[in-house]
Amino acid sequence: MVTADPAQRAGARLRLERVSKSFTREGQSAFAAVRDVSLTVEPGELVTLLGPSGCGKTTTLRVVAGFEQPDEGRVYVGEQDVTDLMVYRRSIGFVFQSYALFPHLTIFDNVAYGLRVRRLPAATIRARVGQVLELVGLPGYERRFPNQLSGGEQQRVAVARAVVVEPQLLLFDEPLSNLDAKLRVQMRAELSRLQRQLAITTVYVTHDQEEAMAISDRIAVMREGVIAQVGTAEELYRTPRSAFVAQFIGRVNLVESRVLGATGGRVAVDLWGASLSVATDDAYAPGQRLFLVLRPESLTLVPESAKATEGEVVVPGVVRSRMYLGEKVEYAVEVAGTLLEALTYDPARRRLFDVGARVGVSCEAASVRALTAESHS
Ligand SMILES: Nc1ncnc2c1ncn2[C@@H]1O[C@H](COP(=O)(O)OP(=O)(O)OP(=O)(O)O)[C@@H](O)[C@H]1O
Ligand SMILES: [Mg+2]
Missing domain, CATH: 2.40.50.100 (RNA polymerase II/Efflux pump adaptor protein, barrel-sandwich hybrid domain)
Structure with missing residues (x-):
């Protein structure tokens, strides 16, 4: 069951230990997208990777998810070293910038997808899908199709689909960047509430400083593949350790x-x-x-x-x-x-x-x- 009581859920600790990842581009030398990144996200915590375009946020997230294999370093979820595990063997829910819903499936089937893969009984699937749709504020949307939903509603379905399987980790990559400014502000409050309620350990990626400050327990500011500083919004604003962080967090x-x-x-x-x-x-x-x-x-x-x-x-x-x-x-x-x-x-x-x-x-x-x-x- 999807339980809303944080005490009943054991969020896992995520640990990146000296992770590096380079890409080789045609005719060029290897480019270090992520360099020696170490980061711990405590159980139930939401940590945001914040930084300018190309600084390695998505690459870091893809290493956690298992879409990329790091050249160096390890990734741990709880006590388990997951570095060599395939994507589908990791207990992770993703939400991307593009909602990536299946257009030909109803909202119910979109959300139920991960539960069907796990071969859960039909009655359980029905109950859980109903619960998470309620949780994301879309009760009664089961029979609609993605193209009958607004962008904000589609993104909520994407969130429902990610949390319905009760993952140990949630990963968000710029989930709100396709929405207009007002909806972004509303949705970030909803995401924050939902994440706290479910207490799932979360890594969130954005290049929007205000969004990061609004929703994060802690923020890791990245620059050119390196974590420049990690701290709460207040710590980063009040005690930046470099000109880069001072300029990136606030004016x-x-x-x-x-x-x-x-x-x-x-x-x-x-x-x-x-x-x-x-x-x-x-x-x-x-x-x-x-x-x-x-x-x-x-x-x-x-x-x-x-x-x-x-x-x-x-x-x-x-x-x-x-x-x-x-x-x-x-x-x-x-x-x-x-x-x-x-x-x-x-x-x-x-x-x-x-x-x-x-x-x-x-x-x-x-x-x-x-x-x-x-x-x-
Ligand atoms: N598959 C790949 N092959 C070659 N280079 C890549 C690949 N993936 C990422 N890169 C490069 O690695 C660097 C970091 O990319 P990444 O996508 O992690 O940045 P980002 O911080 O998510 O940026 P954005 O805010 O624009 O999404 C970039 O210079 C990018 O061009
Ligand atoms: Mg990115």
Whole structure:
């Protein structure tokens, strides 16, 4: 039976251990699509692989599924090494970008397919298909055909078909990218609810940062076949370990700076001629070059005459553009010859500045993050 009670389901732990996969293209040398990837997804957890096009997300997922054999490394589901198991011997449900439903089969037959392959009794199949269609919000759709369903409904059928066999793992590859923006937001909430309810260990692939942040327990940011950083959305946003991650998760001003002094856990940096003490995990030496991560929402525009308080720097700037977006105002403000992005939320209750205005740009040490120059590439 498909049980909705997580306690009754034992989600499996997925472990990738130093997985690499290269492809040889006609007349070219081997291309490393996935390089030395290690990742653990805890039982019932949803981990998203996030990264730009071509960074190896789908290849990683296909190795987990068994569609690709890794050149190096192992894949474990629970205690079992599944690296050499055929696709159909692994207990995995997939949902792809294209729904890939059988067009000539009814919704019932589409969902029942995996259960028939397993030769379950007809009454059991009927009951389970009914249950999962209910679960994905499509009760009573059994007799329809895929072309009589909207894109969102078809994707729900694809999800029903993946979960009906009670897999140990669920794999999603950009499942929402064919849907329009509004439906995507609605469907991602539904997928998230369903995944939590079933507590099936899940790997989800997307290149949409907001989608990843919305649904994931943890996110693995990938770049050129490598995992750049793994963490919760908040960890990645607040403590990116590289310029790449800082720029990929949210928007950022990267300001080059140098170290004035360093003491345990803090580094004093030069920010526009003022000294600011910033928390860090890295070791720095005086004089060393580094980069500061300044999120747009942590830059506040203040009157030109405003004085800096403790733990804050205020520098003069000029407003170069202003975009009013309702819940926020986006400014481009020029400071020391550089354009910075600054965000003001809740503009109805905040002072706004016009284009051309001379302002103070305030930045608090608490919201600044330091990055070593090496991590800036
Ligand atoms: N069968 C293959 N033969 C040759 N090269 C391949 C093959 N599959 C993938 N690649 C290459 O490996 C790299 C990673 O591809 P992959 O499909 O994993 O990227 P992705 O992160 O899923 O990108 P996207 O967001 O565009 O789907 C790409 O450069 C791709 O061209
Ligand atoms: Mg892909």
